[in-house]
Amino acid sequence: MLNGTLDTIGRLIEPGRVSRRVYTDPDIFELEMQRLFGRSWLFVGHESQIPNPGDYFTTELGRQPVIMIRHRDNSVRVLLNRCTHRGAKVLNERSGNAPRMSCLYHGWVFDSDGKLIGVPVAEGCSANFDTNDFGLAPVPRIETYRGFVFASLAAKGISFDDHLGGMKANIDDLADRAPDGKLALDAGVHRYMFHGNWKLQVENVLDSYHVPFGHASTVSKDGTQFARREGDERGAKVIEKDRTAADWKIRRSYDMGHGHGWTSNTKLDDDKRSSPVYEAYVNALAAKVGEARANDILKPKFHNSLIYPNVSIMGLNIHVRVIKPIAVDLTEVNVYPIRLVGAPEAINAANIRLLNVTHSAASFVQTDDAESFFRVQKGLQSQLTEWVDISRGLGAEDHDQDTNAPRGKATDELVVRGQYRAWLDYMREAA
Amino acid sequence: MAAVDMDTMTRKPELAFAPGDFELFLHHEARLLDERRFREWMGLFTDDGIYWVPAVPGQESPLNHVSLFYDDRTHMKTRVARLEHPMIHVQTPPSRTVHQIGRAMLEETQNDRGEFLIYSTVIMIEYRQDNQRLFGGHQYHRLRREGSSFRIAHKKVDLVNCDGPFGPIAVPI
Structure with missing residues (x-):
């Protein structure tokens, strides 16, 4: 049994691996509710x-x-x-x-x-x-x-400013896309559940390694995924010659501290992005902020971002995703489409429609992720195998000057290690 | 939902179809789904056909609110291609389903467009990987006359638990 001392918690995490018990042990889940969810933002x-x-x-x-x-x-x-x-x-x-x-x-x-x-x-x-x-x-x-409400259940702890830190830029990136500079989460919510630990979803949002395999069924014979943005003919090149595509492998991930992180954008045919709905939106944005600024805003910068421990914000088909732990092996996820305030309703409607096929409970993408989480939770019942490997790219990261953050390949596990560093900080200190 | 006028169903002289024809069509559709003949199921829809499963009761529009499904032909094609893909993990093993269609009623006839609105109830039992689930709802088919049969111009399924949390849903209801 776990007694929650620094010693026993510390032994669950090693530089490139974590104990299976962080996903399966109900005692650890109870401690997470007190020490992590009980005091983080x-x-x-x-x-x-x-x-x-x-x-x-x-x-x-x-x-x-x-x-x-x-x-x-x-x-x-x-x-x-x-x-x-x-x-x-x-x-x-x-x-x-x-x-x-x-x-x-x-x-x-x-x-x-x-x-x-x-x-x-x-x-x-x-x-x-x-x-x-x-x-x-x-x-x-x-x-x-910028309208995102955060709370901490603890009176003391790191300030919100210090906690959010560099992740403000990811919220800004989205909010700036709205001609009025404001977002609205007023178009309903997708609710899905999976029989797996909450951290499986948290780790997954910045995992670019799994896409060619976990989401193989969303990739056509030409190796591209279906279009996920208004104005695109097709989605990202994921597979070429039966292997992970070169365009996919150039994505990067950034370890932003406190468990946060983000992945760089998916390479798409941005020069060819065009449709009457998209053009009308670009014009509406340019009318408010000027053409040069609009062009800069619309240059894709990030694919997905995680504000640890319970929310991710996606820049591709824009949404906010909230991860809600229910039990050690049960999690609910809430996905909110983002409406760009001041944008023509047609572009917001297009975003809402595309989110149905990517992240509803009946979507093309999220269903296979939920199946992965379910099978991981099953596999981790294997008591004879203690360790879960998160060592990809260990020691291979460089330092990004712009964000002042460690940077690795998005197909590596740099950001997962960052999540467990934060996890340990919360978990090994008595509340 | 408009009350059903039994007189309309039995007496309208211009109605070329017997009420049983609509029911037969719905049974045929249900059977295609249960037999995993998804491409043939898609073929029942008109080229501008829509398959909609709202995410809240009384949802007025699929454009200002999320839906569980809101597929036009483009999305339906992607969905069916995925259901046929050998690496659709959430269908390994595949779901087994049985649909039960009940209470089919003609709601409305639009002769100028050759369209009929049919109300019915649907229950789908789904079994997959040690787990059996139950889906139930009210459905509305807008059927367009085509030769001696119909195609689906619009299908909406109002699930009784549409705003609840769901495990992954891989097959259409």
Whole structure:
């Protein structure tokens, strides 16, 4: 059994390999909920999900239910979704409008800033009962960046600025693509589940090694994937002569610290990208920011990025993906299409439609990933084989001047090692 | 959903099809899916045909909200090619399914376009890799008259659990 000391946790991670137990051990999962999800900065949601006072969105941080709600003063609050009386979840729907939140059980009523404003049969309260002590608790820390709301369940720890660091550039890259400089996550959510550990999805978002094999069924005979962006005739060259294509192998990955990372863009026929819908969008963007700036914004820079531990932002077919651990071997993933505010609706509709075929539960891409995670979780039941290998490119990384970050091939495992460095930092220190 | 007018179904003189013909067509479609004859299934759709499975109840548009499926001919071709690909891991082993179609009713006749809107219920049992799942919903087929039969101009399946979390769905419903 695991006792969570530095010594035992430290032994699970070696320079190019990790113990299978980080994926399979329920005790480690419990520790992750306390030490990692219990104190890291976590993505909660986007301000555009709650445009008006009283609008709310409910979600989980780790396993803990929370409410993201807009108060009358227009501020965004993140409150624990747990009645301060006997513990019932107060808001039960995924989203809605509730200027007052009323608990179903004994009717306690809370204001949208969490303040307790109504207790039925008040004469029954104990003599020293003070409503100020019984508001819905706000999460200890909350910060936003360009509408992305993050929270930490710990009062102390690394500042949000230091945590997000260089990953701001990836959020900027997306937000700048909107003519109004703003994004909206208001076009619904794809929800899928897989029987596997949450880290399998986290590791996968920056894994360019698996694509020619894991996603072979999405590649045509000419070695290209189906088109995933409006205006493209075809997707990336993934395979040539039965091997991973040279264009695919030139992708790079960047280890941005704190577990974060990103992969460089997929090489596509950007010179040929063209369609009436795409042109109308380019014109709308250029009208707002000028042609030169628009051209710079539209130059693809990244494929996918991970803001450790629970959110990735994709630059190819744009979306935000939230990873929600449920149990050691069960994970839910929520994929939100991104709407570019100020862009013609046709380009946003095209993005939404393409995301259906890449990342819905019935998509061409995500289904095979979920199958991979499921089979890894099964395979890792092999007790006679302790180690999972993550050594590709170990020691071969160089230093990228622009981002001031270690850089490796995207078909290597540099960023996975970065994730486990961060994982150890959280995990070996008692909360 | 409009109430079904039984008189319309039985008395309309210009209706060249008996109600049973629609039902037979739906059974044929279900059988193609169950027998994994996906290319033939795609062939049932008109060239401008659409296959839609919304992701929320009452979803009004596939253009401003995500869907589980919203396939036009281009996406349908990619989907079918993938289902035929030897390395579709999520179909190794393949799903086995049985569709049960019920309560087929003619909702609406558009004579000018030669189209009929058919409502029915669908239950699909799927078994794969030690796991059996149940899908159930209300479906709406817009069938276009073609010779002595029909093609599907639009098919929408409203799953009762459309907004829930799903494990991977590889085969159309």
